[in-house]
Amino acid sequence: MFPQVRMRRIRSGKIRDLVRETGLTTDDLIYPMFVDETIDSTIGISSMPGVYRLPLGSVADDAKEALDLGIPAVILFGIPNNKDEMGTTAYGDNDVVQQAVRDIKNELGKDIVVITDVCLCEYTSHGHCGIVDYDTEKILNDPTLPLLGKTAVSHAKAGADIVAPSGMMDGMIGTIRSALDNNNFDDIPIMSYAAKYSSAFYGPFRDAAESGYSFGDRSSYQMDPANSNEAMREVALDIQEGADIIMVKPAIPYLDILYRIKTEFEMPTAAYNVSGEYAMLKAAAQNGWLDEKAVMYESLLSIKRAGADMILTYFAKDMARMLGECEGF
């Protein structure tokens, strides 16, 4: 009890550094990249200042820039020339993501971990993450699975180090695991977007990846933000089906879910600090309402503290630069 106990004794100077419980390093960061087959030069994304759509010709250079900053991994999203009802351009050997993976691997080899987002929404004309029955406007689960399997195999063939299914179809992890194993890719890990919520915080991403949907919404497959127990069931199933890394998405509004999942399953756990989380801080900083570097650091640190082993974030390069500048973080 006070005055014997004084919490402030350990809060100053170097002692503060000594007792710090959570650290953030560049090894925690995964840099998302948007590769656009339809453009010849880089274009900005207005709702995500500092994030760009890259033509195929620049992906390797951009990945190298991330690597030079100490970032160990990138995740790729593709914007294809053509979209159709079946998302055919998601799984061709020469489609946009497959080419981008090869370009990065040719340039950087094993020095960088290339993760690919495995989903149909960027490649379907209707923008949904699965095959659609237009009569009922239902997103069909089982017919979608083999296409996800094919997509994952095509990414692995191109040289992807990890595949990351994000479509929230039931059984997708098991299907992808078998497809990879049957094609001699038993050593390629799966990072499952296991607890992925139907979130309004994905708004800017849909501008970035042109993956907005033409009808309905994603609530028949993505989770209800009101639910926490359901996330435990999703994660347990994905682990049983063979997931190697579990993801929670979004991050900051779902830190309780992240904490619960890390505590309960003790799996390698990723958190996706999504486009809307990024856009909010950027907009406030641009208005002079928040100190950008400080809120970026505090946000990413809070995600680590809640239990993330790694963070997918559009702040990756900025955070890596900041960590490089200020030793001691």
Ligand code: PBG
């Ligand atoms: C594809 C996918 C989405 C995001 C990552 N993968 C969009 C969505 O589900 O609508 C969102 C990422 C972000 O907002 O930064 N299924």
